[in-house]
Amino acid sequence: MTEQRTARSGSSRGDVRHGRADVVRHALRVLDSYGLESLTMRRLAAELAVQPSALYHHFPHKQALLAAVAEAILADREPPASGGWDDEVRAICADLRAALLTYRDGAEVVATTWSFGLGARGPYDALVARLARSHRDAALVDAAARTLLHFVFGHVVAEQTHVQAAAAGAVDTDAETLLRGTGAAYDLGVTLIIDGLHARADSGSAIRR
Amino acid sequence: MTEQRTARSGSSRGDVRHGRADVVRHALRVLDSYGLESLTMRRLAAELAVQPSALYHHFPHKQALLAAVAEAILADREPPASGGWDDEVRAICADLRAALLTYRDGAEVVATTWSFGLGARGPYDALVARLARSHRDAALVDAAARTLLHFVFGHVVAEQTHVQAAAAGAVDTDAETLLRGTGAAYDLGVTLIIDGLHARADSGSAIRR
DNA sequence: ACCTGAACACCGTTCAAGT
DNA sequence: ACCTGAACACCGTTCAAGT
Numbered sequence: 106m107t108e109q110r111t112a113r114s115g116s117s118r119g120d121v122r123h124g125r126a127d128v129v130r131h132a133l134r135v136l137d138s139y140g141l142e143s144l145t146m147r148r149l150a151a152e153l154a155v156q157p158s159a160l161y162h163h164f165p166h167k168q169a170l171l172a173a174v175a176e177a178i179l180a181d182r183e184p185p186a187s188g189g190w191d192d193e194v195r196a197i198c199a200d201l202r203a204a205l206l207t208y209r210d211g212a213e214v215v216a217t218t219w220s221f222g223l224g225a226r227g228p229y230d231a232l233v234a235r236l237a238r239s240h241r242d243a244a245l246v247d248a249a250a251r252t253l254l255h256f257v258f259g260h261v262v263a264e265q266t267h268v269q270a271a272a273a274g275a276v277d278t279d280a281e282t283l284l285r286g287t288g289a290a291y292d293l294g295v296t297l298i299i300d301g302l303h304a305r306a307d308s309g310s311a312i313r314r
Numbered sequence: 315m316t317e318q319r320t321a322r323s324g325s326s327r328g329d330v331r332h333g334r335a336d337v338v339r340h341a342l343r344v345l346d347s348y349g350l351e352s353l354t355m356r357r358l359a360a361e362l363a364v365q366p367s368a369l370y371h372h373f374p375h376k377q378a379l380l381a382a383v384a385e386a387i388l389a390d391r392e393p394p395a396s397g398g399w400d401d402e403v404r405a406i407c408a409d410l411r412a413a414l415l416t417y418r419d420g421a422e423v424v425a426t427t428w429s430f431g432l433g434a435r436g437p438y439d440a441l442v443a444r445l446a447r448s449h450r451d452a453a454l455v456d457a458a459a460r461t462l463l464h465f466v467f468g469h470v471v472a473e474q475t476h477v478q479a480a481a482a483g484a485v486d487t488d489a490e491t492l493l494r495g496t497g498a499a500y501d502l503g504v505t506l507i508i509d510g511l512h513a514r515a516d517s518g519s520a521i522r523r
Numbered sequence: 524a525c526c527t528g529a530a531c532a533c534c535g536t537t538c539a540a541g542t
Numbered sequence: 543a544c545c546t547g548a549a550c551a552c553c554g555t556t557c558a559a560g561t
Contacts, residue, residue, distance in 0.1 A: 524561100525560105525561085526559100526560080526561080527558105527559080527560070527561100528557100528558095528559090528560100529556105529557090529558095530555105530556085530557090531554105531555085531556080531557105532553100532554095532555090533552105533553075533554085533555105534551100534552075534553055534554100535550105535551095535552085535553100536549105536550085536551090536552105537548105537549085537550080538547100538548090538549090538550105539546105539547095539548095540545100540546080540547090541544105541545080541546070541547100542543100542544085542545080542546100
């Protein structure tokens with residue numbers, strides 16, 4: 106991914122040519138600064154000082170752009186420290202939440218991309234891979250991974266929605282909001298599902314592999 | 315809610331006047347026939363043979379219309395048969411899924427309304443009310459209700475997305491899809507969370523109240 | 524490989540005015 | 543109470559053409 110840059114002919118001017126990675130980087134900037142509702146093809150084009158139609162050289166449609174943005178949000182996460190399956194699953198979920206919170210509306214972008222089957226499969230694959238080593242029932246592994254993801258996406262989307270509503274002054278910063286902000290409710294939700302899995306563990310208890 | 319009807323002056327014509335309930339009924343029809351993406355203010359207005367601006371007499375903005383549609387989707391559900399808290403929670407979730415599946419894209423409409431705090435609180439309230447009678451920890455009850463709802467909404471949104479993708483021919487009707495269609499994966503997800511709750515039940519085991 | 528210019532077919536919302 | 547007509551400020555996408 107070493108960006109070979111642009112503006113190579115010496116004719117001066119601010120008329121830079123943009124590569125795909127360039128477009129994604131600007132999209133992340135617009136997303137984080139103004140939110141998903143402001144991340145339009147026309148607005149992004151304006152930010153790049155380019156016609157809207159120029160973006161269709163890089164992406165066939167907006168959802169493809171959004172998928173690339175989702176992958177960027179999920180990129181460069183460290184693998185969880187190895188331990189019992191429950192701790193590793195917990196770590197994958199915590200890391201996912203951290204990635205989603207990195208950018209404004211990050212959860213919505215990643216959740217949409219995943220649910221449309223256009224990418225962002227990393228977290229699902231990581232969960233399935235880990236759970237398959239501790240639980241033999243493939244249907245259970247699939248259901249558990251999806252249940253965890255539905256919870257994480259739903260929870261973090263709500264978190265980010267409330268942060269935004271609070272920033273707009275529409276909502277008070279009360280105790281409940283503060284508590285949820287610490288991630289306590291998040292941990293409780295993940296724990297509930299993991300405990301459910303414990304109730305039907307069919308393999309090793311806490312040893313790795 | 316007895317609709318007193320319209321067209322009372324005898325001057326003939328198809329220029330019917332519409333009440334709020336009338337608008338919601340037509341919105342449900344458009345939603346179920348063409349999907350949420352086609353449920354636009356302009357399209358709905360055309361269906362009612364009215365100018366788009368006329369809709370703003372009934373609703374301050376589109377989200378308010380959608381909230382009314384969400385409430386209509388959730389309306390008239392029967393209360394669950396009484397039993398142990400786990401069976402009743404299971405029944406509330408099953409009934410919610412059934413309601414969401416009644417209309418095309420029903421899950422998306424209800425989930426959005428709930429997450430924006432604009433309505434559709436019925437399922438949350440029902441879950442909290444039932445769980446509060448069997449679990450003393452209010453934070454746990456809240457987290458459990460939200461975890462269940464995040465799962466149900468996420469799952470049914472995915473179900474309806476896949477149905478639509480399959481109908482468009484973009485996806486094969488393979489074994490996995492068929493299995494999920496039966497609701498087996500849904501039951502597994504709900505069971506996982508309920509089992510997690512069992513692991514920290516602090517009250518009676520199976521007796522009502 | 525990357526971009527322009529112009530068009531097409533739409534959106535949600537506001538507002539003054541009408542009955 | 544319910545609606546019209548017209549406007550404002552936008553959307554995503556396509557396409558022929560340019561460098």
